Amino acid sequence: MAFQVKTSILSNSDGSAELIIGGTKVLVSISGPIEPKIRQELPNQASLDIIIRPYKGLSTTREKLLEDKLRQLLQSIIIRYKYPRQLIQIVVQFLIIDEIEEFTCNELNAAINCCYFALIDADLALYSSFVSVVACINSGNLLLNPPGDILINSDSHHVICYNIENQKANKLLFLESDGEFTEETLFTILAKTVSEAETLHQEQRKIIQAKIENDYIWK
Template sequence: MRQRNCDFVGTTMEVDGQSTLSLREFGCEQNLLSRPDGSSSFVQGDTSVLAGVYGPAEVKVSKEIYDRATLEVVIQPKVGLPDCIKILQTGSLVMQCQHLPQDGSKMLKMGSPIWNMDSRVKERAREQCVRETCEAALLSTLHPRSSLSLVLQVVHDDGSLLSCCLNAACMALMDTGLPMGCLFCGVTCAIDPEGHIVTDPTAQQEKNSRAVMTFAIDSAQRRVMMSSTKGSFSVNELQQCIAVSQRASEKFFQFYRDSVRRRYSKTL
């Protein structure tokens, strides 16, 4: 008999009075998996991510840090092999490629490993963004010489994946009960060719845009903890996007509070 707390916040919300600056419906559920120490699923429109946290647990001697916890983040793609297996595979395929003659027909076959490599690099970059944000929010010195592992399973990707990963990670860390200095949330902004800012874009909107930026905002002072950008934009546009993200983050933090309050409502 597990408690379900799926809070779906209305329809699209207006952040800035302008209709483009709106967030898709978002929802969250905590403690939905039985094996991990903490888990959550976060849904933003059609983008959905499932997160599980294990820890503080025993750590391998090679990864042990004497004064704080070791955090590992793995993002599992929706389809395809987990990251570690891919490395082995692409490694061997690249080796083969080197021995191939520079012949057009055979080069075509190399398309798949190169594509794999590319998606792997993207994934690693995403993992690093999430890991560094979590490390900044967690008080990891309180659990030295232990390991924390965060596994993010992409259920469906319809744009703003990194921000959804960040939100799922924050809810899962909170569910685990790990000591945190502040909360964080992820907001993605896209700038379309006309120069309008679209918050929480869908995959189609991301594709049509000139630039996509994701920010992690902390709950204490609404400062930017992490930024990941793609495309070209002016300094002014960057600052506008940060301001918009900060305003959008209010919605997320209020949602976090409502969601946790609902979770504890039965034991109040």
């Protein structure tokens, strides 16, 4: 499944990206490094402020849980020691979703992948590239990037994020699983999603290359 991405779409932020993957559309804006409030300041590294806004209504504990998961991942990706005593604020706004409230995997997957493009647009230092994939087991079959109506009937669903080095997925950064599955099934899912992650990374490279050519070459 390919990404549909637009970057630098918000003029009042340091980095921004809009991504469509499957039936989910999300907008991410990044401000920073900026001066933090005293309670947010860390002496040796940047602090992260993650804000997730639902596609309708007000944020609830559901969005707070997504914020915690996204923070857990991005803390290990952004080279925060380069920005001591600073704040990096990341705002995620969902525009379209295709899953019911009991599920968050497609939203989390879209947020992770959109954050990658927004971080690149903001020119923040990263340890490596990263890409996220959703997988589910439905009636014994493994499906990648399933739509919301398939998730409802799935036996289990998984959000898997890999770091990418030398165009290879060589390290598991994040794994969120729900449902009933065996250890053998999980290892099968991880084996299958590696190739999908590497394919999606090739899409990332094409998008970033086009962005660089548009922003800097012959300008």
